[in-house]
Amino acid sequence: MTLKKNPSDTLIDRRHAIKIMVGGMASSMLYMSSCKSESFSNKKSIVNSSSTAGQVTTRLDYKSGKMLPLLGFGCMRFPVIQRGKPDIDEEYAMQMIDVAYNSGVNYFDTAWPYHEGLSETFVGKALKKYPRESYFLADKMPTWAVNNIEDAKNIFSQQLEKCQVDYFDYYLLHALNSQSSFEKVYEQIGTLEFLQQMKKEGKIKNLGFSFHGSVEFFEFLLEKYDIWDFVQIQLNYFDWDDARQQSGKLYRMLEEKNIPVIVMEPLRGGMLARLNPTTEKVFKENDPDVSLASWAFRYVATFPNVVCVLSGMSTMEHVVDNINTFTDFKPLDRNELLVVNKALSVFKEVKPEPCTACRYCMPCPYGVDIPGVIDVYNKNLGTFNVPNLNSPRDEEFKRKKRVFLNSYTNHIDHKAKAHRCINCSKCVDLCPQDIDIPKFMRKMDNLVASLKKEA
Numbered sequence: 341m342t343l344k345k346n347p348s349d350t351l352i353d354r355r356h357a358i359k360i361m362v363g364g365m366a367s368s369m370l371y372m373s374s375c376k377s378e379s380f381s382n383k384k385s386i387v388n389s390s391s392t393a394g395q396v397t398t399r400l401d402y403k404s405g406k407m408l409p410l411l412g413f414g415c416m417r418f419p420v421i422q423r424g425k426p427d428i429d430e431e432y433a434m435q436m437i438d439v440a441y442n443s444g445v446n447y448f449d450t451a452w453p454y455h456e457g458l459s460e461t462f463v464g465k466a467l468k469k470y471p472r473e474s475y476f477l478a479d480k481m482p483t484w485a486v487n488n489i490e491d492a493k494n495i496f497s498q499q500l501e502k503c504q505v506d507y508f509d510y511y512l513l514h515a516l517n518s519q520s521s522f523e524k525v526y527e528q529i530g531t532l533e534f535l536q537q538m539k540k541e542g543k544i545k546n547l548g549f550s551f552h553g554s555v556e557f558f559e560f561l562l563e564k565y566d567i568w569d570f571v572q573i574q575l576n577y578f579d580w581d582d583a584r585q586q587s588g589k590l591y592r593m594l595e596e597k598n599i600p601v602i603v604m605e606p607l608r609g610g611m612l613a614r615l616n617p618t619t620e621k622v623f624k625e626n627d628p629d630v631s632l633a634s635w636a637f638r639y640v641a642t643f644p645n646v647v648c649v650l651s652g653m654s655t656m657e658h659v660v661d662n663i664n665t666f667t668d669f670k671p672l673d674r675n676e677l678l679v680v681n682k683a684l685s686v687f688k689e690v691k692p693e694p695c696t697a698c699r700y701c702m703p704c705p706y707g708v709d710i711p712g713v714i715d716v717y718n719k720n721l722g723t724f725n726v727p728n729l730n731s732p733r734d735e736e737f738k739r740k741k742r743v744f745l746n747s748y749t750n751h752i753d754h755k756a757k758a759h760r761c762i763n764c765s766k767c768v769d770l771c772p773q774d775i776d777i778p779k780f781m782r783k784m785d786n787l788v789a790s791l792k793k794e795a
């Protein structure tokens with residue numbers, strides 16, 4: 341197969357060069373408890389990792405006894421044929437999967453809503469050529485789509501069919517965010533009992549859940565049930581102490597219960613890979629050669645109870661950079677942790693909208709490109725290019741206005757802009773980050789309208 345021409349081709353060569361440079365087999369056990377930071381203390385020393393030349397480091401999932409790649413392939417953000425649309429650029433995405441798989445990234449995490457239903461089918465197609473036992477496949481029950489037990493059964497059997505497999509290695513109750521919907525869907529309807537039956541029948545090897553709710557609800561799930569083989573949480577250096585996410589607390593609770601953690605959103609939807617120049621400078625002063633993403637990945641993988649870090653890779657460049665980060669993985673040392681803390685305090689001053697581009701809110705019935713509009717706002721915020729309507733109309737204001745309006749015009753189709761929002765509320769309960777989407781759209785629309793009026 342000929343690789344598509346893209347800027348990352350040179351990076352593929354770099355990956356092979358690294359393989360050659362390292363050479364030979366170099367297995368070693370890493371015990372993460374050597375890290376002295378309080379945040380990273382490992383009371384139980386339950387984790388061990390193994391590094392093999394040219395392959396990403398693996399870590400023991402001590403519940404299943406399997407060595408998982410520390411880097412997992414999130415199948416939510418494949419390259420697409422047209423920006424804002426779900427159709428996957430299959431040839432390119434297939435190449436990315438092949439490069440990842442050949443570097444030991446053999447954990448793939450898909451779900452019913454990813455790419456508006458197309459991800460599972462594509463993943464099934466892409467992995468078919470590999471022996472089933474050579475990779476781990478994770479899929480999820482879409483909690484919001486289950487109204488009765490027949491729904492759950494149909495969805496599960498369709499998922500097996502779409503993915504062209506007889507079993508899922510990891511299966512999750514997707515995006516649990518409220519106790520009442522959990523009780524309705526999983527307890528009253530009987531979906532949890534059904535999934536446990538699927539586990540008995542070998543169609544699910546490990547059962548867990550992904551989470552976007554309160555600490556109290558999380559506690560309820562861990563106290564009431566001792567069935568969880570793993571739990572997937574949003575973890576990154578931005579959310580560790582965040583009042584809404586409280587990722588640090590969730591991580592600690594899982595550590596206490598000896599439940600392995602799989603990490604989602606290590607880059608917070610890409611936000612931590614493209615910081616504003618002031619924050620970026622903090623990292624670059626420490627090491628000018630590594631990517632911002634690599635800092636965020638190393639941060640989460642330094643936690644000893646993390647067995648796999650998911651990354652929703654969209655380009656070959658992402659794949660190669662991530663493989664480099666996770667090959668012969670080095671946890672952050674004390675000085676590097678201080679660098680992260682310093683960068684975080686600089687970054688938090690900017691207050692971006694906490695969108696992770698998960699697209700759970702999509703499609704908007706009125707055509708608004710919700711994550712796209714928020715992304716334009718955040719990117720401009722990060723580069724200090726969101727004009728403040730209360731500031732003097734000087735040259736600097738005019739420059740910001742020009743940059744901001746240009747980026748909005750160039751990146752968002754007219755029919756997908758914030759003014760199309762009619763406040764229908766369909767998206768409101770779908771956002772796991774609790775963003776008040778209609779309110780944000782009004783804010784964006786007012787800002788754009790005011791700037792245009794001043795022309």
Ligand code: SF4
Pocket residue numbers: 704705706707708710760761762763764765766767768777778781
């Ligand atoms: S509230 Fe606005 S953005 Fe959300 S679904 Fe309705 S029209 Fe779309």
Ligand code: SF4
Pocket residue numbers: 694695696697698699700701702710711714770771772773774775777
């Ligand atoms: S607004 Fe919320 S649901 Fe929509 S993409 Fe962003 S984080 Fe996801």
